[in-house]
Amino acid sequence: MRRWNGWGDEATEYHLPPSAVRYLERVLGPGRPSPDADFDAVVRTVPATALPADPRIAADPADRLRHARGQSLPDWVATRSGRIGALPDGIARPASSDDVRGLFDYARSSGARLIPYGGGTSVVGGVNPRPSDRPALTVSLSRMTRLLDLDAVSGLARFEAGVAGPDIESQLAPHGYTLGHFPQSWELSTLGGWVMTRSSGQQSYYYGRMEDLFAGGSVETPSGPLDLPPHPASAAGPDLRQLILGSEGRFGILTSAIVRVRRRPEVERFYGIFFRDLHSGIQAVREMAQASVPVSMLRLSDPEETDATLNLAGKDFAVSSARFGLNVLGYGAGLCLLIVGLTGDRLSVDYAWETALTIANRHKGLAVGRVVGSAWRKSRFRNPYLRNSLWDLGYAADTLETAVPWSNVAGVAQAIKTAIRGALETSGGRVLAFSHISHVYADGASLYITYLWPRAADPDRTLDQWRAMKTAASKVITAVRGTISHHHGVGLDHAPYLAAEKGPVGISMLEAVAAALDPNRILNPGKLLD
Ligand SMILES: Cc1cc2nc3c(=O)[nH]c(=O)nc-3n(C[C@H](O)[C@H](O)[C@H](O)COP(=O)(O)OP(=O)(O)OC[C@H]3O[C@@H](n4cnc5c(N)ncnc54)[C@H](O)[C@@H]3O)c2cc1C
Structure with a gap:
């Protein structure tokens, strides 16, 4: 049974090891648990x-x-x-x-x-x-979960839009295909939700984001049905698929989606590489992205996230021995972990790894084999359960994200973390804020920021704390002209910042589309467009 007030299935727990709890108490002070309703x-x-x-x-x-x-x-x-x-x-x-x-x-x-x-x-x-x-x-859309058609020659599959991640893969697997869209919420999120929020999976560098995977489909709008044929490419005016992607249920209800699927990969591996500092790590991943090295994922943690990851793992002896060894080799306080994902046939995976290593070596990266990467892979869909345990211990956790050009990546990450810390620390609170680069492109990268703090006994006070941090971070993002969301979408929380990103003409274009498709304002009020 799904939890009604937390993440995932009630039968799945992610207990924090005692040393991880001690780490949190050291960094944040004791948590303040309070009973749930x-x-x-x-x-x-x-x-x-x-x-x-x-x-x-x-x-x-x-x-x-x-x-x-x-x-x-x-x-x-x-x-x-x-x-x-x-x-x-x-x-x-x-x-x-x-x-x-x-x-x-x-x-x-x-x-x-x-x-x-x-x-x-x-x-x-x-x-x-x-x-x-x-x-x-x-x-x-929970009753609409079927695979309706698989055009194996073209690599196109039509699904009903309410199908969730595991169900997509289990219906494609017998045919030897995969969609390869693995957001961290994969266990519960659905194809319709992914299209409507322009979702990005963890290996989008290889498989593509939802806007690359969404080839067409059927949308029911209050003004009538909208059929989006799966043209491989078209010069027939603006692409209406791009209007539906990210429309967050304001323009219509997606009932089925045609997605680009691939043969299941022969090999999938995840490797770890440590860098001495964030600057070297960023240089390396930028060069890999700009050289189009055919990896499937580059996920670079900053020093604070690397430290938190090692501490929360709870494997005290193994982690402290590894740290000792890394220290001796000159990988100390600035230590940053890069997880490299490799997906495809054996030959291209070997080539990708060799090329990635050559670039990493130029920046003094230290490859540590597959242990760290495999551990990440094992827990990739389990990690959201950590939020349940943190809450039970009295800590709140949230994440936010943006994307900016490479020239701004390091500065913006720092500015967001500083803003989050400042927003809570002025009122005497303690917060642990860290970040990673989650998705890379030739011209820039997404930044994913996690922040944890001891929640207040009064739920309204916890909400105030969150609002102060979220507002401070969103203001930084808007000021540097980053996007208010790289993959979470706009919803209610980001709607106040959308005008700064799209401009008055852009907003009036979106409003005009909403008025044309939904003249009586039936659909999802207040989301995306306020
Ligand atoms: C732990 C966790 C991890 C996450 N990790 C990622 C990640 O790695 N990548 C990522 O992109 N996102 C991530 N997310 C965010 C979230 O999972 C995505 O936004 C996802 O795309 C939402 O899908 P859903 O099916 O749950 O949609 P919902 O939450 O049900 O809906 C999202 C929006 O889409 C609309 N909508 C849903 N279905 C339809 C439809 N058929 N037709 C019209 N409108 C529709 C809704 O009205 C709403 O506005 C994460 C969330 C959590 C909680």
């Missing part, structure tokens, strides 16, 4: 639905509670404290495009707003109802 007690507070009864709509309070929030920090505060705020008035689970069309009619006659819901893993408030005098109906 009881599910049944919160269900009893769910108000009556404002929707007219309809056999297509479930108005069960527990179901509505489970669909009220996603995975943002405010969502965690809400569900752990039981202060949920606005709830959907009902859940519809269409099984076809016709069903979706029927729901638009229902929305028009009942005055309801529709919130498309994939896996509910949005970290920016993308699936949250907002307080409103109009009822909210969550439209869950």
Whole structure:
């Protein structure tokens, strides 16, 4: 059973080893655990639905509670404290495009707003109802999960949009294919959600981001169906697929998507390379990206993240011995870990590794084989469970991300971390902020910042702390003209910053599209465009 107030399946735990807890206490002070709200007690507070009864709509309070929030920090505060705020008035689970069309009619006659819901893993408030005098109906795509067609000659697969990561791979595997889209939320997030948020998988350097993988599909809009044929390329005016990508359920509901799939790779390996400092590591990954070295992933942690990763691993003896050895070799306080992913046929993987090593050597990189990389791979989808354990220990954790040109990467990462620390430390709080480069391009890279702090006993105070840090970081991102999101999307939390990025003309273009496709403003109010 899925947790209602945290990440993942209730049966899966990620316990922190005692030495990791001691590390957190040393860096952040003791955590302040407080009891969670009881599910049944919160269900009893769910108000009556404002929707007219309809056999297509479930108005069960527990179901509505489970669909009220996603995975943002405010969502965690809400569900752990039981202060949920606005709830959907009902859940519809269409099984076809016709069903979706029927729901638009229902929305028009009942005055309801529709919130498309994939896996509910949005970290920016993308699936949250907002307080409103109009009822909210969550439209869950959970019954639309089939592989509809596989064109093996072209490498194109059409799926219903509600299919989640593991289900995509298990339906492709018997045919020898993979989509290769592995966001950290892969266990629960869905194809429709990925398209609608321009998601990026961990190996997007090889497989491509969602905008590279999305070849076409079918979108139901309140103004009628929009068919997006899978043209390999086209000069017939602006590409409408690009308008749908990232539209966050404002323009329509994606019912099926055609995606570019590949033969399953012969080999997949993850290696570790240590650098003496962040500057050397950044130089190396930039050169690898600009030389188009055919790796599948380059993930470079800054010294603080490298240190935190080693400490949280809890393997005290192994880690301290490794550190001692690294120190002797001159890899000390500035130590940065790069994980290199290699995917493909044996020949290209060997070539990619040799080329990556040659570049790393120029920057005094120390390759340490596959132990660290394999450990990362093993825990890649388990790591989100750490947030449950941290919360239980009394620590809050959140992440944010951006992308900037190479010339700005190091400076912006530093400025964001400084802003986050400053925002909490002025009120006497302690915060651990660290970053990694998660996705690389020829012209720049994405920065992924994680921040942890002891949460307050009062949930509202925790929320204030988060807001101060998030605002400070977002202001830095906007000031340096980074993007407000490289892959999490806009939702509610980033909507105030979108105008700075798109400009008044850009925003009015998006608003005009929303008005054309959804003239009665039925879909996902407040998300993307405020
Ligand atoms: C632990 C964790 C790790 C994450 N790691 C990554 C990562 O590595 N890479 C990454 O890109 N993101 C990541 N995310 C963010 C999140 O998983 C992505 O934004 C994902 O694409 C959301 O998919 P979903 O199916 O859960 O969509 P939801 O959260 O259900 O919805 C997201 C948005 O899309 C809309 N939507 C969903 N389905 C449809 C549809 N069929 N038609 C129209 N609109 C729709 C919703 O209304 C909402 O606005 C992570 C989140 C968590 C909690």
